[in-house]
Amino acid sequence: MYSTLGLLVLICGPVLVALIVACVLLRFAEKDANWLSFLTCVAGVAIAISVVAVMPYDVWQALSRDDDESNSSSLLRRTWAATYWTTALLSYLLCPILMEYENSGDFTTSARLKTSLRRNAVFYGIYSFILVV
Numbered sequence: 001m002y003s004t005l006g007l008l009v010l011i012c013g014p015v016l017v018a019l020i021v022a023c024v025l026l027r028f029a030e031k032d033a034n035w036l037s038f039l040t041c042v043a044g045v046a047i048a049i050s051v052v053a054v055m056p057y058d059v060w061q062a063l064s065r066d067d068d069e070s071n072s073s074s075l076l077r078r079t080w081a082a083t084y085w086t087t088a089l090l091s092y093l094l095c096p097i098l099m100e101y102e103n104s105g106d107f108t109t110s111a112r113l114k115t116s117l118r119r120n121a122v123f124y125g126i127y128s129f130i131l132v133v
Contacts, residue, residue, distance in 0.1 A: 010079050013053035018046035037098050044090050048081055054079065095121050 021043045029038060054076075061076055100116035 007075075009057040010054060010075060013057075016044065016049045018042060021049065027123075034098075034102065037102060040090060040094055040098055043086070046081035047087055047090070051083065064120070096123070098124045123132050 023047070025038065025042055029041070058076055058080075097116050097120055099120045101112050104112040104115040106112045106115050
């Protein structure tokens with residue numbers, strides 16, 4: 001089973017970081033910011049800073065590991081994989097859509113979202129074309 005210290009570090013560390021980031025961003029963020037943009041910003045900053053919170057535990061696990069693989073290292077491996085894929089999803093999909101959504105000059109939410117998706121589709125289409133050529 002997973003070690004108690006491992007679960008404590010891997011769950012409480014990022015949650016504590018997310019709460020601190022949310023408090024700081026509530027203080028300094030623009031008051032009329034969209035709540036989805038705000039939560040995406042909190043998630044992005046919390047994931048980036050939680051690496052600092054989890055890294056010492058990862059180093060400690062690597063230095064104290066025996067020859068056999070333990071359950072806590074598999075939990076750590078899954079935590080790093082989740083961090084990687086969440087960051088990739090935010091960076092390449094959600095954040096560009098939200099940036100174009102905020103920059104859109106449309107008046108309704110659905111029109112802003114359509115404009116954002118269309119602009120991102122054009123960008124990624126051109127990007128994919130250049131990548132293939």
